[in-house]
Amino acid sequence: MNPSLHRLFWRLHFWAGLVSAPIVVFAALTGLLYALSPQIEARLYDHLDQVKLPAGGSPPMASLDQQVAAALAGHPDEALRYVVPAHGPRDSTQVYLQAPHAHHHPGGEHDHGLPTGSVVYVNPYTAQVLGQLPELQRFKTWSKKLHSSALQGDGWRWLIELGASWMLVLFATGLALWWPKPIAQGGAGWRALWPRWGRGRLTWRDLHATVAIGFGLLTATVLVTGLTWAEHSGDNFRAAQQALGQAAPKAPKTLRSHAEAGHPPLTWQTLHERVRAQAPDISVQLTPPIGMDGVWRAENFDRAQPSKRFVAMFDAYSGQVLFSSGWDQLPVLAKATAVGIPFHRGEFGWWNQALLILVALASVFSVASGLAMWWLRRPRAALAAPRLNRQAVRQLPASTWWWLLPLATGLSLALPVFGWSLAVFMGIEVLRLALETTPAKAPS
Incomplete structure (x- = not known):
């Protein structure tokens, strides 16, 4: 790789890490909570979600109209949103209500994007109400909203979009920086995947790369599927579906x-x-x-x-x-979404949950190992950002701009939060280079 391009990628990787690291840790830890929600909910809400059957087997169920009427009887001021009838023999019927004066949105959420309604649980055999619970008090709903918007509503969904989009940049630039020469050309080749133990910062660098590459495909899947329902990139995704007739x-x-x-x-x-x-x-x-x-x-x-x-x-x-x-x-795009989003949520069973837990732990390790590498190389009392001066920018191959600028433009249009933040960072870099007073030597 051209030394100046390497320097550009290194600085971009540093910027991406600086922006995404705290968001990635937050998203990974809250996502870990959400991935474990089936087991947690089974312990917390079994008395609401399940009914006890008599020893003789399943009695006939009451009509669904009776069950809905029983749920509404105790909540005359709340509007009915939808009903999930009991499916299995031990399942309860769930009647979703909308809080008084709440604006109706998909999922029964208020304008700020947090659920304001409640769920009434009904025994499908006796039509007796088992209990009622505000939606946001369900652990799965609470952890989902914590993960997607820090419990601040839709106005904060841009934060996860910012972290996810820059993490994609982080992964791409990190892979380019790590990519070894083939063994035939004197490089490490595939052996670069094996960490060099006991080498200080080099060991951290190898572990940082190996873990990221090992979970790269899964991490990218989680990031991309998450972006499909983020605030701005999700709007673009839905607009693309509409344009394609999907x-x-x-x-x-x-x-x-x-x-x-x-x-x-x-x-x-x-x-x-x-x-x-x-x-x-x-x-x-x-x-x-x-x-x-x-x-x-x-x-x-x-x-x-x-x-x-x-x-x-x-x-x-x-x-x-x-x-x-x-x-x-x-269509194909809708099928991909129908599979990708449940995978992101860990809804395919224990194996899906296990993969998401590993991705979350790998993401936290990537941040921790990156921080360790920075700590070991930093000069005292300095930020230790990779240097990039005007001479290095001038030495970039002309062909670089032919693919880098269209790529950045395309990503900025598809991921508006990334585009806005990239514009800010480019403005800072341009101003910094313009104010550079002494012509620094080209980096070695």
Whole structure:
């Protein structure tokens, strides 16, 4: 690699680490909590999520209408958002409510992006209420919001986007700096993956590189999937889906003639039976119609089975299917998202959780080892940032700018928070170089 390009990458790597390190540690530790949420929730909420069956087996269930009515009876001021009927024989039915005066958003969240509603848990056999819990008090919801926005709402989601985008830069520049010469050319080749023990800073450098490379693909997957629902990059991702015809369709409307003709509205039980006939092997979520021309919406609540993902909309009176889409109808980008996001959340089981725990620990180690390397090389009372002067910039190969500038522009457009921060750092660097008074010698 050209020495000046190496110096540029080293300084960029330093900048990326300086920006992303505290965010990465925070995201890794909070992500670790979220990855462990199934086991934690099983201990905390078993009395709400599960019901005891009599010795004789499963009795017949009460109608879903009775279960919903029982949940609403104790909460007359709260609006019904959606219902997750009991799927397994020991599951409770979950009725999601919206707090009074809360603005309705997907997921029942307030304007600031934190859940304001609650969940009522109902015994599906007796239609008795087991308990009620504000959504944000569920450990999984709390840890998810802590991980994504530090419990500060959507206005803080840009912070995770900043850390994730610069960590991608950190990984790319670190790989370029580490890349060894082939053995045939006198380099270390694949042997560079084996740490040199007992060499001080060199040992830390080798461990830093080996761990990052060993978990590189998994880490990149977690970062990219996380960026798809971040504040600004997520908006761009959804806009790309819409441009490619992969966005969710506009909701159809119930035929007004059915309502005007006096047809009775569809009941919860009838809708549930129709949905279960089409999707018997997955937990579902049922959303009631809003207004005279609203429709029933049914979709999979369980995200751990992407191939069984579906969305269906029904006329509120006749039960006619107005829209239906399943896995086979999803385009490639939507399928990738349907698999990637549950993986990011650790929803595929213990092996998925184990991989995420290892990625989180590897990310924390990368930060710690990078800090150790900096500490061992820093001069006393100095920041010890890699030097980059005007002469080094002038010595950059002309071909570098032909790919580096378009790449930076493309990433800035796709990841706006990265673009804004990159512009700030470039401004600082340009100002620093402009104020450079003595022509420094080219770095060796």
